[in-house]
Amino acid sequence: DAMVIQNPRYQVTQFGKPVTLSCSQTLNHNVMYWYQQKSSQAPKLLFHYYDKDFNNEADTPDNFQSRRPNTSFCFLDIRSPGLGDAAMYLCATSRPDKATQPQHFGDGTRLSIL
Amino acid sequence: AQSVTQPDIHITVSEGASLELRCNYSYGATPYLFWYVQSPGQGLQLLLKYFSGDTLVQGIKGFEAEFKRSQSSFNLRKPSVHWSDAAEYFCAVGPSNDYKLSFGAGTTVTVRA
Numbered sequence: 001d002a003m004v005i006q007n008p009r010y011q012v013t014q015f016g017k018p019v020t021l022s023c024s025q026t027l028n029h030n031v032m033y034w035y036q037q038k039s040s041q042a043p044k045l046l047f048h049y050y051d052k053d054f055n056n057e058a059d060t061p062d063n064f065q066s067r068r069p070n071t072s073f074c075f076l077d078i079r080s081p082g083l084g085d086a087a088m089y090l091c092a093t094s095r096p097d098k099a100t101q102p103q104h105f106g107d108g109t110r111l112s113i114l
Numbered sequence: 115a116q117s118v119t120q121p122d123i124h125i126t127v128s129e130g131a132s133l134e135l136r137c138n139y140s141y142g143a144t145p146y147l148f149w150y151v152q153s154p155g156q157g158l159q160l161l162l163k164y165f166s167g168d169t170l171v172q173g174i175k176g177f178e179a180e181f182k183r184s185q186s187s188f189n190l191r192k193p194s195v196h197w198s199d200a201a202e203y204f205c206a207v208g209p210s211n212d213y214k215l216s217f218g219a220g221t222t223v224t225v226r227a
Contacts, residue, residue: 031213042204042217090157096213102148103215105157
């Protein structure tokens with residue numbers, strides 16, 4: 001089945017130690033999104049790629065970066081994680097050329113900061 | 115700008131009883147509306163979507179939703195809930211010429227035996 005896969009499912013890192021989360025998709029979708037979701041809250045969009053074009057949300061901290069080396073993969077880099085960055089990180093994809101298509105989500109990576 | 119309100123933070127329902135989750139949106143044109151469900155520790159799964167046409171839409175897992183333009187609502191219903199329906203439910207709206215979603219704050223559904 002075509003899908004969105006996030007690795008790892010659980011990630012533990014130390015305060016201030018860089019960490020990278022990965023997302024891959026077999027849907028061949030143009031757009032890939034990264035969301036941050038804290039407990040009992042809605043997902044918050046951090047940024048997205050439309051093909052190779054990067055679009056950052058205005059309130060996304062500089063500590064968060066992203067890379068998309070090809071259509072299938074997208075990475076979230078947290079340069080110096082703080083305790084407040086502990087959250088679930090969700091990757092999603094969509095095809096905006098078909099406006100009726102919804103976003104497809106991965107199962108997320110739960111990030112813990114020691 | 116579009117926005118979504120889910121008035122109920124938490125709903126408890128007995129297994130076998132009916133369920134209705136409320137969603138109100140604010141958007142100038144005809145919105146694209148979605149309901150997603152999130153089980154603990156999982157990603158979001160699409161239940162159903164509305165773009166146009168029949169205002170009563172059927173989704174997966176026995177869910178349906180009704181679009182009411184006059185009330186700016188898109189409420190989700192299920193006639194008889196199962197214990198496995200215990201989860202977080204998110205309503206989302208996306209305008210037709212953009213590809214970003216605005217999520218509601220979510221409603222947590224607890225199912226009691």
